[in-house]
Every structure is written in C-alpha cells, then in structure tokens.
Amino acid sequence: MVTLKYFSVLLFIALANTEDEFHPKPNNVDPALEITNIKPIHKTIEGHNLYWTEHAQRYIEDQLKLTKNTNKAKNVIMFLGDGMSISTVAATRMYLGGEELSLSFEKFPHYGLVKPYCVDRQVPDSACTATAFLGGAKNNYRGIGVTANVSSSQCNYSDEDVVHSIVKWAQDEGKATGVVTTTRITHATPASAYAHSPHRDWENNAVISSACRNDPNSQIKDIAHQLVYNEEAKKLRVIMGGGTRHMLNNTMQNDEGRYGERTDGRNLIEEWLEERNKEGKAVYISHKQQLDELDVDKTDFLLGLFEHDHCMYRLDVLNNGLQNQEPLLTLMTETAIKMLQKEENGFFLLVEGGRIDHAHHSNYARKSLDETAEFSRAIELAKLMTSDEDTLIVVTSDHSHVFTYSGYPYRHDDVLKTTGYTADDDLRFETLSYANGPGYNRTYANEGNRSDIINDDFTHVSRRYSAMVPLSSETHGGEDIAVYGSGPWSHLFQGSYEQSDIPLVMAYAAKIGPYAERVETTTPCTGSDCDSANGVFVTFALLIISLIVVYFT
Numbered sequence: 001m002v003t004l005k006y007f008s009v010l011l012f013i014a015l016a017n018t019e020d021e022f023h024p025k026p027n028n029v030d031p032a033l034e035i036t037n038i039k040p041i042h043k044t045i046e047g048h049n050l051y052w053t054e055h056a057q058r059y060i061e062d063q064l065k066l067t068k069n070t071n072k073a074k075n076v077i078m079f080l081g082d083g084m085s086i087s088t089v090a091a092t093r094m095y096l097g098g099e100e101l102s103l104s105f106e107k108f109p110h111y112g113l114v115k116p117y118c119v120d121r122q123v124p125d126s127a128c129t130a131t132a133f134l135g136g137a138k139n140n141y142r143g144i145g146v147t148a149n150v151s152s153s154q155c156n157y158s159d160e161d162v163v164h165s166i167v168k169w170a171q172d173e174g175k176a177t178g179v180v181t182t183t184r185i186t187h188a189t190p191a192s193a194y195a196h197s198p199h200r201d202w203e204n205n206a207v208i209s210s211a212c213r214n215d216p217n218s219q220i221k222d223i224a225h226q227l228v229y230n231e232e233a234k235k236l237r238v239i240m241g242g243g244t245r246h247m248l249n250n251t252m253q254n255d256e257g258r259y260g261e262r263t264d265g266r267n268l269i270e271e272w273l274e275e276r277n278k279e280g281k282a283v284y285i286s287h288k289q290q291l292d293e294l295d296v297d298k299t300d301f302l303l304g305l306f307e308h309d310h311c312m313y314r315l316d317v318l319n320n321g322l323q324n325q326e327p328l329l330t331l332m333t334e335t336a337i338k339m340l341q342k343e344e345n346g347f348f349l350l351v352e353g354g355r356i357d358h359a360h361h362s363n364y365a366r367k368s369l370d371e372t373a374e375f376s377r378a379i380e381l382a383k384l385m386t387s388d389e390d391t392l393i394v395v396t397s398d399h400s401h402v403f404t405y406s407g408y409p410y411r412h413d414d415v416l417k418t419t420g421y422t423a424d425d426d427l428r429f430e431t432l433s434y435a436n437g438p439g440y441n442r443t444y445a446n447e448g449n450r451s452d453i454i455n456d457d458f459t460h461v462s463r464r465y466s467a468m469v470p471l472s473s474e475t476h477g478g479e480d481i482a483v484y485g486s487g488p489w490s491h492l493f494q495g496s497y498e499q500s501d502i503p504l505v506m507a508y509a510a511k512i513g514p515y516a517e518r519v520e521t522t523t524p525c526t527g528s529d530c531d532s533a534n535g536v537f538v539t540f541a542l543l544i545i546s547l548i549v550v551y552f553t
C-alpha cells in the first residue's frame, strides 16, 4: 500500500504538469499520439529503495511474459532513423520530457546492436549502410545496390554486381511495397530500396554525364530515371518525400517555381504518371492538402514530392506556419500504411526519418532531437495501425554521429542548455556537443579561447552546438547502432551482429527473398498471445487506473 501511494504521487505530478516552454506540444499532431510527458519524480519517491525494487520486479515480470512470436510476418515495416545514434535516442528522452521516459520503439521487446562498417571504410555513409540493411550485402562507401566489386568512380558494372533489396524480395512474393522519407526521394537511403548506382550522387543525368564523360558507352541511368523505370521501382505503390529537383529538366519548374536540374528535357513526374497509369490509377501530389484529401481506395500508385529538395525540418515547418502545406512524417507514414494495407498478401514499407542526420551534420542539436521525436511518433502510429500477430516492425539507424551527451547536468535540467557549471577555462559548456563540425568556431572564438555561451539563446532552432575539430559538415561515427524489433521473429534481432544480417532476418520472418521456401514448423500465436510488447503498456495503464483510485480513497 505504501509504495502504491508513492506511485500515485508520481502520477499526480505527471498528470498535473504536462507542458513547459522547452518541450512545446506540437500543435498539428493527434494528441492521442503524443508521448506522455513524465515530469520530475520527487526525491521522496526515488529515495526509497522499494521504488527501484518494484521497478525491477515489473521489468522482470515483463521479461518473463515475453513469448517467441513465430508467426509468419505478413507485413514488415522498417523504420530507419538516419544518423540516429544511441546518444541521440537518449537525449531525445530529455527533449520529450525526462530521463525516465522511453521513446515509442524503446518499448519494443527485442534489441540488438549492429556493426555498421563498410567494405572499404571504418566509418560508413548512408549508401553502403543502406545496401547492407536493405540488400543484405556490405559494399563500398557511396555504393547504392551494387557489390563491393564496383568502385564509386566506375561507370559500368556487371549483372552479377547488382544487389537487389528486400523491396524486390517482397514484390516477388506478391506483397505491396512503399518508400517514405523526409529526404529527397533519390537520396542514399530511399534510393537503395529501388536503384543501383556505383555513386550515390548520380541522382540526375547531368551529374552522370559529367562524372562519366570519359566513358561515353556508359549505360548507367541516373537514380531519378531508375525511380520511374527500374523493375522494382515500377511496382512501388507508395513513394513520398522531397526532391523534384532531380525529376525535372532545368527549364521546368515545380509548383513552387523551383527549376529542375536535368538536361535531357525530361519531366520524370509526368513520365511516372504516364507509366503507372498503364497499370492502375496513379496520383501525383505535392501539397499536404492533397494528401489530406487523397482517396486511398481509388489510388493504386501514389507519388508525393513535397519539396524541391529535402522535406523541411519539422521545427521550420512549425515556425514558418507551413503545417498546412508540408506533411510531417507521421501523416506520410499513416497514408502509406493505409495504401499498403489494401494488399491482401501483405506489404513491405520503408520509412526514413532522414533529417536526424542532416541536423547533426550542421551541429543543430535541437533539430536533430526534434526529428527523432517525430520519428518516434510515426512508429507509435504504425504500431497502433497494425498487429503484433502479423506485422514485424524493425527500427534501426544506419550509422552514428560524433554527438555526445556529457558533463554532469542535474536531473531534469534542460538537455539543450549548459551543464550548469564551468570548465577549466571558467566558461560554461553545453550538455550536448560534437567532436567535429561547423560549431567549431565556438571553440576557437576569441583568439583561441572558447566563446562565452552563458547568454546564448538556446531556444533558437538553428543554434549550432560546440564542436572541437573544424569541419564544415560534422561527420558520422563508427560505433554500433541499435536495432529494435516487435512482432513475428523479432527475437532474432538480439545480440551483436552485422548490419547486413538485418534484411535476411526480415526475409526469414516474412518468408520472402532467400527464405521464400522456408518451411514453418512452429505453432502460430493469435491475438493478445502475440502481444509481448503491448503487455507492458496494458499493465501500466491498469496500474495507473488502480493507483488513482487508491490515492483518492
């Protein structure tokens, strides 16, 4: 009874205090999807040994309840947080409200760690990693869907060097497929789902003509062209993101008046419509309102390109009042799932939170955490729209960043401010900082002394956080990144393994690709038997209700 009382005090605080200026509620997201802001837990609660013991007991009970879900995964959704390092995930807990909080995917029952190195580099990029986690083969830095035998300066490759992605494996078994991203649709991660290119930058014909000018016989097509004409791209039922720039000739404008960069006279958006309309009803959209009004039942193929380049950072969308023009990742994810759920054979969907990475490259810590928070909400939504019985959800990242969460800030301090005390040069320092990047000028500001940040505006969305080594773009990090799984066969994701093992595990679960012929030997689970992850949520919800009752009686 005593501990129950402590819990109810905790909950009372949590419920009474749901918002503050540093963690504003996004005004255009369904409140049902908001992650609960767990607010300061009073020392009187955490000072009791029993509080922690009870926490451990609950954890152990939840672990004991975990079952191996060996159902066939009818659907697979892969969520890729580009550059979402473990320190990024941890700092985002603070951004959303507190150390105790868990992002949606941290409640998944199974975790593992992968080694993200590429064949030719210790610290990888998004191209070679995407070929690993989508195609099941490591290759070279900058390589998209080709083996490590192909160098990034090579203007040809043989058929044997093609690495097909899980998108094709799923299509070969009659599943619907889709790709959603907040980057350009021809950027490294989404491109690896449907294209093959020795170099990730060959996004339009002009770039290839220049790179391969000494190889006039080169047959390689640019990535945007491949989005319309490649075998696997042709079958994509949903494509959403940014990037009209590589789809249009440089004399053609998108609906915002921005010119394309092609020089071959093509309008690949119109060609996409023409090609897909031969197979069904194809719809092209470029504005959030069109997405809101989309008739999913009457659309067979959807192409949504909402920007000339990458989609805007969510914080810039909100700050510029563009929430009625630019769809956020949650809305794109919701529509994609609705489109793909029409296929009775199931589906494979790739969703990329692509700008977590870009914000880190600019040392924009706040934007990176905010993009991670939106990514987490998209996953929460996907979880609500699907069932553990038949849907495997895998959440991972491609690589880390040189982003650290450090110093000894007090509990509940704003993670985006300083540690609260001075360094050996008598100046304050940030809790979040970088080993390199454009934020370096804070480090060498006054003839080699650091700048004084005490009066900085830490609420500025594009504040660059301090970096040590001067680089115009911060670099990726080489250490392991996490894989979180929920649904059929997600227990196979535990341990430490190669990044290229990930798609094979997904293929095993879904019986596609190399595992299309796998024979099932286990008993299927049904309904709540399969819900190992949701067990935790349900127990907690029941606990809350009973505690509130206990507190007031």
Ligand SMILES: *[C@@H]1O[C@H](CO)[C@@H](O)[C@H](O)[C@H]1NC(C)=O
Pocket (backbone or CB within 6 Å): 156, 157, 158
């Ligand atoms: C690619 O081109 C080079 C030089 O032009 C040639 O030596 C090589 O055999 C070609 N490779 C393939 C796979 O066609």
Ligand SMILES: *[C@@H]1O[C@H](CO)[C@@H](O)[C@H](O)[C@H]1NC(C)=O
Pocket (backbone or CB within 6 Å): 147, 149, 160, 161
């Ligand atoms: C890749 O290169 C190695 C070494 O030259 C060779 O043994 C192998 O057959 C090549 N693989 C392909 C797919 O060309």
Ligand SMILES: *[C@@H]1O[C@H](CO)[C@@H](O)[C@H](O)[C@H]1NC(C)=O
Pocket (backbone or CB within 6 Å): 249, 250, 251, 252, 262, 263, 264, 265, 266
């Ligand atoms: C495409 O762009 C090129 C290069 O600017 C230009 O010469 C050509 O006329 C354009 N073609 C079309 C169809 O607009």
Ligand SMILES: *[C@@H]1O[C@H](CO)[C@@H](O)[C@H](O)[C@H]1NC(C)=O
Pocket (backbone or CB within 6 Å): 441, 442, 445, 451
């Ligand atoms: C660092 O460089 C940026 C961009 O050039 C500039 O706006 C900023 O004031 C500089 N900061 C310091 C501390 O020198």
Ligand SMILES: *[C@@H]1O[C@H](CO)[C@@H](O)[C@H](O)[C@H]1NC(C)=O
Pocket (backbone or CB within 6 Å): 425, 446, 447, 449
């Ligand atoms: C740099 O720091 C040193 C030691 O604190 C101080 O003596 C010096 O005046 C500072 N220089 C500048 C330009 O701020």
Ligand SMILES: [Zn+2]
Pocket (backbone or CB within 6 Å): 083, 126, 357, 358, 361, 476
């Ligand atoms: Zn990057």
